[in-house]
């Protein structure tokens with residue numbers, strides 16, 4: 201993970217560094233910061249490149265990386281496969297070499313299309329004066345842009361800042377719709393910037409006509425975009441979603457309101473035979489996790505075995521099925537002696553409001569604390585639903601592999617701390633996203649990824665700070681396997697056809713809804729978010745399956761949604777966690793409750809706006 205930044209100025213001088221943006225970039229890449237400024241041969245433009253590197257593998261590679269011909273690469277990504285990179289090599293160097301040998305756009309597109317892994321990049325191609333930039337197919341790395349028409353300056357950056365005051369910068373996410381090329385000489389002559397768009401496309405279908413409207417929506421004011429008429433495209437790393445419909449299956453929910461016991465659910469799961477699909481999914485998912493947890497550097501510079509608590513891999517861990525599967529698979533690939541950190545975040549439950557005798561409501565039930573806790577243990581205000589399921593998940597993992605040291609990190613957050621960190625950090629990181637949901641998830645993920653909490657040892661608690669630079673998250677499972685309750689709603693109203701449309705739409709917008717934000721939030725700790733469920737091979741496999749193999753929403757909650765994943769969890773030896781219904785992070789961690797307001801998730805969040 202790196203923080204990358206590029207300011208293209210069509211006038212002579214650059215505007216001042218926004219100190220805040222610079223600091224945010226530096227937090228993403230604490231190991232090495234470097235700037236490089238260049239001017240076009242005819243002095244008509246200048247570019248400032250700034251790179252902040254988090255060292256992940258190979259030797260530390262300085263960026264901006266300039267080759268002998270004068271081309272410059274800013275790379276915030278990981279090449280997991282597609283281009284050969286040995287464990288000792290740095291992927292930045294490898295990519296720069298490949299790009300150096302490219303002349304025509306088609307050659308550059310071929311290199312970028314081959315990469316498997318997340319990326320955001322900026323590339324200055326000296327011959328011809330071109331600036332290239334973009335994000336991977338899913339948009340797993342953040343890239344923002346803004347254009348200051350007055351100063352004639354286009355800025356690209358991994359992370360920005362929430363600005364206030366008279367001179368507002370309008371940041372937008374660069375759409376993960378393709379890569380962009382700016383002809384710098386033409387731009388300088390015209391005094392404005394035109395982007396040539398090379399869209400992601402499936403070999404057999406033409407998505408170009410959908411791309412331009414999507415791009416136009418988020419193009420900075422004062423700039424324009426054109427599709428290259430030559431029809432050059434990046435080839436999509438995954439096939440389109442299988443849209444075939446079942447011939448005989450029932451479209452209606454049969455058990456919708458029935459109340460089944462866990463045993464019934466287990467039986468239901470057991471009676472479904474999808475051995476091939478389950479085995480195949482385990483294969484691709486396991487490989488996706490392996491790529492993401494192997495050949496990682498130790499924190500300390502020496503390569504001696506790390507201290508006993510020093511994990512290199514952490515998992516955002518609620519104890520739900522998505523994170524349990526990641527933990528079970530990480531267990532296969534993380535060296536046996538090495539701990540794995542399970543990051544579990546909880547927001548303090550507010551004291552139930554004092555009952556007012558004259559209150560009109562007959563009996564104001566003080567939330568459903570008891571129900572959440574299940575038993576009469578000493579109540580802690582941090583025993584939120586995700587903490588309870590997290591502990592249960594920990595026990596399952598301990599049974600699965602008693603030899604492994606699982607660091608269950610209890611991250612307890614009070615309202616005071618939440619308010620403080622939101623103001624100083626999170627509101628800048630989620631920007632330009634700004635809804636109540638972005639606030640909730642952004643804050644919850646920020647605290648979880650920071651990894652500062654406690655580990656329970658008997659009755660004792662030990663302060664603990666996770667040292668892992670790699671953080672696995674389960675995002676993408678719900679979007680692909682129909683895990684959300686809105687999928688049920690859609691299925692009820694418009695059957696399998698509607699469900700397929702909904703899933704395709706959600707996977708298509710996951711970059712702008714989640715991934716850019718999560719990358720900025722997690723990257724702020726000098727750590728790197730990795731998304732095994734969004735590995736190209738995993739998505740390709742899931743896309744090839746018809747929807748009814750992945751979910752059966754005629755079955756009850758806790759079974760029907762993500763059915764294939766539940767069966768996978770059982771095959772991996774997991775128990776109760778395989779049949780937990782989905783609980784969104786903002787509710788499971790109780791952050792949504794902390795704010796205690798009646799707002800809707802999609803409302804603009806006033807707390808994110810600093811005055």
Ligand SMILES: *[C@@H]1O[C@H](CO)[C@@H](O)[C@H](O)[C@H]1NC(C)=O
Pocket residue numbers: 230231255260499500501726
């Ligand atoms: C990178 O920075 C982190 C955080 O400052 C530090 O712990 C680590 O040792 C550095 N790694 C290298 C290779 O310099």
Ligand SMILES: *[C@@H]1O[C@H](CO)[C@@H](O)[C@H](O)[C@H]1NC(C)=O
Pocket residue numbers: 406409
């Ligand atoms: C895309 O748009 C162009 C121009 O409007 C049109 O000629 C072409 O047929 C369209 N392609 C598809 C696949 O719709």
Ligand SMILES: *[C@@H]1O[C@H](CO)[C@@H](O)[C@H](O)[C@H]1NC(C)=O
Pocket residue numbers: 304305396426427428429430
């Ligand atoms: C499209 O790409 C070709 C080949 O690189 C180039 O010659 C042409 O000028 C581009 N077209 C536009 C409209 O930018």
Ligand SMILES: *[C@@H]1O[C@H](CO)[C@@H](O)[C@H](O)[C@H]1NC(C)=O
Pocket residue numbers: 448449450454
């Ligand atoms: C659909 O469900 C109904 C009611 O459960 C059942 O009678 C019918 O046989 C089912 N149809 C098919 C094709 O499974």
Ligand SMILES: *[C@@H]1O[C@H](CO)[C@@H](O)[C@H](O)[C@H]1NC(C)=O
Pocket residue numbers: 556557558559
């Ligand atoms: C209880 O509610 C009534 C009316 O809603 C209000 O006048 C009174 O001040 C409240 N008492 C307390 C202790 O909050």
Ligand SMILES: *[C@@H]1O[C@H](CO)[C@@H](O)[C@H](O)[C@H]1NC(C)=O
Pocket residue numbers: 546580581582583584587610612654661
């Ligand atoms: C954190 O929360 C747990 C409840 O989930 C509680 O047992 C523990 O005491 C809390 N630790 C601290 C230091 O607040």
Ligand SMILES: *[C@@H]1O[C@H](CO)[C@@H](O)[C@H](O)[C@H]1NC(C)=O
Pocket residue numbers: 442443444743744745746
């Ligand atoms: C879609 O699923 C159906 C049913 O399993 C299968 O026959 C078909 O080959 C799949 N299509 C693709 C493109 O994978």
Ligand SMILES: CC(=O)N[C@H]1CO[C@H](CO)[C@@H](O)[C@@H]1O
Pocket residue numbers: 258259260261262288289290293294
């Ligand atoms: C193996 C390899 O490519 N190593 C390179 C990594 O990056 C550093 C710094 O740019 C180079 O010096 C190494 O040669």
